[in-house]
Amino acid sequence: MSETLIPPDANDAKATILELDELWSFVLKKTNQAWIWIALCRKTRQVVAYAVGDRSEKTCHRLWEAIPHAYRIGQCYTDFWNAYQAVIPEEQHMAVGKETGETAHVERWNNTLRQRLARFVRKTLSFSKTLVMHDACLRLFLHCYNLERATHSL
Numbered sequence: 001m002s003e004t005l006i007p008p009d010a011n012d013a014k015a016t017i018l019e020l021d022e023l024w025s026f027v028l029k030k031t032n033q034a035w036i037w038i039a040l041c042r043k044t045r046q047v048v049a050y051a052v053g054d055r056s057e058k059t060c061h062r063l064w065e066a067i068p069h070a071y072r073i074g075q076c077y078t079d080f081w082n083a084y085q086a087v088i089p090e091e092q093h094m095a096v097g098k099e100t101g102e103t104a105h106v107e108r109w110n111n112t113l114r115q116r117l118a119r120f121v122r123k124t125l126s127f128s129k130t131l132v133m134h135d136a137c138l139r140l141f142l143h144c145y146n147l148e149r150a151t152h153s154l
Contacts, residue, residue, distance in 0.1 A: 004146035006044050007072050011063075015048055016074025017042040018037060019106035020063070020084065023113070025120050027128045036113075037063040040106040041071065046149045047109070047142050052135050057083040064088060077102040117141055 006141060007016035011110055022037045039049040049066035053059030060083035064072070073092075078084040096102040098116045114120050118130050128134035 004143055004150050005048060005068070005089055006041075006150050008041070008043075008074075012043070013074070015041070015043050016071050018048065018067070018071060018074055018076045019103045020076055020078045020088075021103060021106040021110060022081065023110045023120075025134070027131050027134050034128075035059065036138065038106055038109065039063060039067050039071070039076075042077075042105055045105060045109070046146045050060055050138070050142060052131070052138065055083070055085050056079075060084060060087045079103060094115060112145075113141065127154055 008034050017041045019042055020038065021040075022035050025034050025036055026032050027034050031053065033138075034052055035055045037051040037053070038047055040046070041048050048068060048071045049063055051063035051066055053062065064087045075094060076084075076088050076092050077094050077096055078088070079098070084093060084095065094102065098104075098107065117137065119134070128137065
């Protein structure tokens with residue numbers, strides 16, 4: 001993803017504002033949950049980092065570590081999931097409800113993912129048989145999505 005990610009403008013504090021969210025998916029059968037954690041840049045609408053795993057603090061920590069350092073200094077808006085409070089530094093973290101609109105872009109991105117890739121729809125006949133393929137499909141989508149966003153920004 002780093003090949004397609006636009007570096008943040010150091011002179012623009014809004015360039016490092018992130019919206020973080022997690023979305024449910026599954027591999028092979030619905031009991032094999034695979035949560036996709038996303039960090040989305042509010043200004044460019046690019047996905048700056050992601051992690052696939054369970055809905056634990058450990059996976060949230062992997063997401064935080066995957067965020068490039070240039071973006072990790074900004075304000076982070078999340079829902080009220082406890083893992084975010086445990087991982088993101090308190091001075092950067094803002095837990096907000098959906099009604100505030102502060103996480104609207106990442107919530108919309110979740111819908112885009114579900115619309116474009118059938119394997120991420122909740123009720124579907126399309127699904128990944130292995131976590132490796134689930135991750136590979138997501139990684140390819142993110143690369144194309146970020147590249148598209150980068151060319152629109154120029």
